[in-house]
Amino acid sequence: MTARADRCRGAARAVVGLVGVLVSGPAFGAPLAHREVLPNGIVLLVAERPAVPIVAVRVLTRAGAAFDPDDRAGLANLTGALLTRGTAKRTGPEVDSAIEFVGGSLEATAGRDSLTVALSVQKKDLTLGLDLVSEVILSPTFPPAEVTRKVSEIQAAIKRSEEDPGTVASRALSRLVYPGHPYGVPVEGTRESVARLTRDDVVTFYARHARPDTTVVAVVGAVTVDEARREITARFGSWARPAGAAPSITPATAPPSPREETVKRELTQSTIMLGRRAIRQTEPEYFPLSVASYVLGGGSVSRLYARVREEAGLAYAIYSWVSPARYGAAFAVSAQTRTAEVPKVVVMIREELARMTREPVAERELALAKQYLIGSFPFRLETSGKVADFLVAVEDQGLGLDYADRYKEQIGRVTARDVQRVAAQFFPPESFSLVIVGDTK
Amino acid sequence: MPREVPAAERVVAATLDNGLRVLLLEDHRSPIVSVQVWYRVGSRDEQRGATGIAHFLEHMMFKGTPTRGPKQFARLVEENGGQDNAFTSQDVTSYFVDIAADKLDLVIELEADRMQNLLLDPKEIASEREVVIEERRTRTEDDPGGFLGEEVNSIAFKAHPYGYPIIGWMEDIKRITPAEIRAFYKTYYVPNNALVVAVGAFEAPAVLGKIRRSFGRIPRGKTPPPVLAVEPPQNGERRVTVRKEAELPIVYLGWHVPNQRSNDAPALEVLSTILSGGRASRLYRDLVYQRQLALEAGGDYSYFSIDPNLFWFWATPMPGQTSETLETELSKHMERLKTEPVTDEELARAKNQIESAFVFQDDSVHRRAALLARFELIGGYELKDSFITKIRAVTAADLTRVAGAWFAPEGKSVGVLLPKAR
Numbered sequence: 001m002t003a004r005a006d007r008c009r010g011a012a013r014a015v016v017g018l019v020g021v022l023v024s025g026p027a028f029g030a031p032l033a034h035r036e037v038l039p040n041g042i043v044l045l046v047a048e049r050p051a052v053p054i055v056a057v058r059v060l061t062r063a064g065a066a067f068d069p070d071d072r073a074g075l076a077n078l079t080g081a082l083l084t085r086g087t088a089k090r091t092g093p094e095v096d097s098a099i100e101f102v103g104g105s106l107e108a109t110a111g112r113d114s115l116t117v118a119l120s121v122q123k124k125d126l127t128l129g130l131d132l133v134s135e136v137i138l139s140p141t142f143p144p145a146e147v148t149r150k151v152s153e154i155q156a157a158i159k160r161s162e163e164d165p166g167t168v169a170s171r172a173l174s175r176l177v178y179p180g181h182p183y184g185v186p187v188e189g190t191r192e193s194v195a196r197l198t199r200d201d202v203v204t205f206y207a208r209h210a211r212p213d214t215t216v217v218a219v220v221g222a223v224t225v226d227e228a229r230r231e232i233t234a235r236f237g238s239w240a241r242p243a244g245a246a247p248s249i250t251p252a253t254a255p256p257s258p259r260e261e262t263v264k265r266e267l268t269q270s271t272i273m274l275g276r277r278a279i280r281q282t283e284p285e286y287f288p289l290s291v292a293s294y295v296l297g298g299g300s301v302s303r304l305y306a307r308v309r310e311e312a313g314l315a316y317a318i319y320s321w322v323s324p325a326r327y328g329a330a331f332a333v334s335a336q337t338r339t340a341e342v343p344k345v346v347v348m349i350r351e352e353l354a355r356m357t358r359e360p361v362a363e364r365e366l367a368l369a370k371q372y373l374i375g376s377f378p379f380r381l382e383t384s385g386k387v388a389d390f391l392v393a394v395e396d397q398g399l400g401l402d403y404a405d406r407y408k409e410q411i412g413r414v415t416a417r418d419v420q421r422v423a424a425q426f427f428p429p430e431s432f433s434l435v436i437v438g439d440t441k
Numbered sequence: 442m443p444r445e446v447p448a449a450e451r452v453v454a455a456t457l458d459n460g461l462r463v464l465l466l467e468d469h470r471s472p473i474v475s476v477q478v479w480y481r482v483g484s485r486d487e488q489r490g491a492t493g494i495a496h497f498l499e500h501m502m503f504k505g506t507p508t509r510g511p512k513q514f515a516r517l518v519e520e521n522g523g524q525d526n527a528f529t530s531q532d533v534t535s536y537f538v539d540i541a542a543d544k545l546d547l548v549i550e551l552e553a554d555r556m557q558n559l560l561l562d563p564k565e566i567a568s569e570r571e572v573v574i575e576e577r578r579t580r581t582e583d584d585p586g587g588f589l590g591e592e593v594n595s596i597a598f599k600a601h602p603y604g605y606p607i608i609g610w611m612e613d614i615k616r617i618t619p620a621e622i623r624a625f626y627k628t629y630y631v632p633n634n635a636l637v638v639a640v641g642a643f644e645a646p647a648v649l650g651k652i653r654r655s656f657g658r659i660p661r662g663k664t665p666p667p668v669l670a671v672e673p674p675q676n677g678e679r680r681v682t683v684r685k686e687a688e689l690p691i692v693y694l695g696w697h698v699p700n701q702r703s704n705d706a707p708a709l710e711v712l713s714t715i716l717s718g719g720r721a722s723r724l725y726r727d728l729v730y731q732r733q734l735a736l737e738a739g740g741d742y743s744y745f746s747i748d749p750n751l752f753w754f755w756a757t758p759m760p761g762q763t764s765e766t767l768e769t770e771l772s773k774h775m776e777r778l779k780t781e782p783v784t785d786e787e788l789a790r791a792k793n794q795i796e797s798a799f800v801f802q803d804d805s806v807h808r809r810a811a812l813l814a815r816f817e818l819i820g821g822y823e824l825k826d827s828f829i830t831k832i833r834a835v836t837a838a839d840l841t842r843v844a845g846a847w848f849a850p851e852g853k854s855v856g857v858l859l860p861k862a863r
Contacts, residue, residue: 051470052804093730096720101790103797105719122800149733156689156736156759163585163688266686266861269578300503300515300525310512313571316579336579368520375522378473379539383804 032381033218033391034225035401038233040241041213045391045401046228047220049384055126055221056384057119059137060392063209064113065187066249066327072201074189076209078150079202080110083117085146088139092146099132106132112187113326114396115210120385123222126231134235140206147199155191165271165437168263169334173275176259176433177330182249212239214246218391221384251327258430263437270339270438272346274353275332276431280324281399287410288418289331289426293320294369295361295419296352296427297333301368303352304333312348314341326397331426339439346434353432356423360416373411377404452813452822453645459661460633463652464813464822465645468806474641475807476548477537478556479814481636482629484607485531485668485747493609494617494625496529497573501622502536503527504565506558511565514551521547531603532747533818539807542642546651552637553655556630563619570614577608585687585858593693593856596679597751601672631662636817640810672697672749679854684861689736690764693856694771695751698847701744701819705846707831708839709742709752714791715783715840716740716754716774721790724756728770734762738771745815751854752847764857772853778844782837795832 033047065076084106085092099106104121106129117136121129161167171186178184188194217236219228255277279286297304297320308318318335333353337345361369381387381404394403453465483495505511518525523540538548581587591606598604608614637652675697699705716724717739724738738756754775756767802808816825 049470052800054801054804093721093726096726097786097790100719100721101786101793103793103795103800120801122797149730152733152759153729153736159688159760160736160757161688163686165583267578267583269575269583299519301512301519306512309572311568313568314575316572316576337575338578368516371522372519375541376524377522378471378541379524382471382473382806385804 062214063115073193076110083108087135278331350429597854694754713742
């Protein structure tokens with residue numbers, strides 16, 4: 001919202017975040033982290049990074065929006081937003097003041113699969129930081145006034161997001177790609193569904209889904225394994241594991257028939273998004289798919305970037321990405337162009353998708369994609385915060401701590417034939433749903 | 442521990458014979474490096490009728506040299522596992538490559554090449570012009586916040602080029618000629634107007650040798666023309682109201698304030714943090730949390746601005762609240778700062794937040810390099826070491842004083858965006 005001045009050249013890179021950390025490759029062979037399972041089922045991951053006196057902590061529990069009851073869309077999101085709004089020991093403002101007084105940050109947010117509490121503090125403030133994290137996880141009070149307040153704030157944020165064409169387009173696309181599946185519903189819900197949520201819903205949801213045996217804790221930074229184990233056990237060791245099995249949901253089933261949707265907005269540019277179901281990192285074909293996506297629309301030399309942006313001057317931002325999650329995965333292409341040129345850009349995207357299915361990629365394109373995906377990896381694990389995010393994600397998605405190494409190995413093995421095979425499976429243009437947000441007639 | 446060692450003791454700094462400034466900082470935690478080239482040119486150096494030229498040129502820097510054709514720069518970087526990008530601001534144009542440390546030589550060669558040999562092919566300029574126009578549509582024409590910010594800037598400055606949009610007015614983007622872009626490149630992309638910063642896993646003396654061999658060949662250019670415009674005092678409130686496709690109104694307030702050269706700068710930095718640094722900050726706690734008048738509210742000060750710039754306040758009213766209410770409430774907060782000292786807790790919290798943010802920057806080679814560059818551009822990277830001392834010295838009385846000195850009602854520029862009925 002501030003009047004920021006910087007003007008990035010390529011939006012594509014900024015958007016790589018959408019792909020999540022998991023499309024990236026490996027580190028350098030050394031184990032990424034120490035892993036152990038506490039008696040109550042919590043998985044503890046610790047990475048010692050002593051050079052900078054800071055510590056990043058992530059506590060992930062499987063309480064994401066995928067578990068929202070059908071008529072309660074937005075419940076996990078509301079629950080996450082309320083965790084820091086009051087504990088048995090502190091009010092919400094007291095939590096804020098405590099963490100901000102030491103220049104740290106404490107955020108709790110729900111995503112599609114899980115709810116994560118993220119702490120960043122200087123090493124000297126770790127005790128306070130961990131106290132806050134444990135209070136927030138183990139004794140949230142969900143004060144009624146805070147529930148009311150947060151509901152109206154979320155409703156307003158949803159309303160405001162309707163002015164962002166990218167958000168509008170991706171919501172519509174998710175609906176088309178995942179009909180009848182929780183991923184088809186926005187994490188934040190709708191203004192109507194959020195209006196129905198009550199404090200009882202939140203309390204029940206949190207009690208049911210936040211449990212030690214679906215919780216992963218990562219402690220990364222200027223800390224030792226012994227210290228992390230001691231501090232985490234002291235705070236979370238007595239968190240009792242419930243008797244029954246953890247709730248689960250059915251993974252997304254067969255892909256739906258492709259559909260098209262347009263959303264009218266009075267804008268000078270239109271946002272185009274195409275998408276379809278894809279596969280998760282647990283499938284061997286995920287790796288050639290990642291390479292195929294990079295060749296098609298991954299960076300500043302991709303086919304779509306070259307043709308639509310550099311040769312035709314039709315777009316500033318154009319890119320493709322794979323978006324894997326625990327209960328399903330999607331592949332998507334997005335571009336923004338002046339409204340009059342929408343049909344032309346859609347045709348170009350469809351032609352480039354089809355070409356990937358028809359002919360093998362050139363050796364140089366293949367090599368570039370593989371080298372980029374493997375070589376850029378160290379930056380994905382550059383900071384303690386990034387390492388902590390990666391660790392909890394890898395554990396929660398069931399990929400194993402050796403995922404980084406396997407990724408490197410698997411990407412390294414991808415051939416042009418593999419790329420064409422996955423393209424034939426995932427890139428037929430007629431298999432994509434299409435969303436256009438703009439000044440359509 | 443990095444923060445216990447003053448920057449001045451670890452940075453290898455040099456100025457080559459051709460005027461190129463070089464800062465190198467070894468950081469061996471990971472086998473990576475961030476290489477950044479900062480040119481002392483931005484929209485601040487532009488003229489009416491040719492706004493956006495600095496940013497347009499930034500796009501063209503990826504369009505090749507005689508030895509490395511269009512697309513080759515990105516290709517070479519990506520096939521070596523690197524990430525490159527650039528941005529243009531009011532004051533600077535910055536290019537960076539984050540890459541494996543053993544590819545550092547390649548990046549030095551590429552950057553030295555495009556500092557002096559850019560092709561600027563008119564055909565490439567023609568197609569990139571369309572890309573820049575699309576970028577402007579995304580960032581400004583179709584973005585309510587971007588659109589309003591541009592309007593407020595343009596009324597707040599009547600003499601100084603900070604009033605121009607960085608991306609340029611649409612009419613100028615469409616008009617600027619290849620000859621003008623070439624002239625701009627020749628004028629400003631000279632070694633004596635540039636700064637090379639690298640932070641990462643390398644041996645600084647060896648890297649300095651390589652930089653001397655590649656960049657050292659580039660002849661010194663004429664000293665680029667100084668920016669002479671000085672914004673005169675504002676003599677009365679200025680106001681703009683726009684209607685736009687949007688869901689909620691937006692309110693911006695801007696006041697002219699001094700930059701880092703002034704002794705008031707540290708107090709303004711602390712003031713900005715007290716107003717909007719986190720959920721315990723004044724604007725969030727009062728307007729967003731306690732009274733729920735705003736969905737978002739904040740304030741923003743650009744400490745590193747080369748010339749005096751604006752101190753911004755902004756808010757998005759909650760549905761049912763009006764822009765008038767938020768404008769009044771933001772102004773009340775400012776007035777309160779003039780008369781009532783901030784609490785000890787607020788002051789200590791803001792200082793801790795600013796200091797802590799510095800410590801967190803040390804975890805990333807990219808951010809370490811960018812921070813060194815920011816300080817170098819305002820007078821010397823060594824200023825980084827005294828920054829926290831200056832922040833620590835700020836008192837509650839200082840805040841009251843700077844609020845009184847700089848936030849007069851007649852110095853205010855106001856922008857209001859109202860949603861157009863759909």
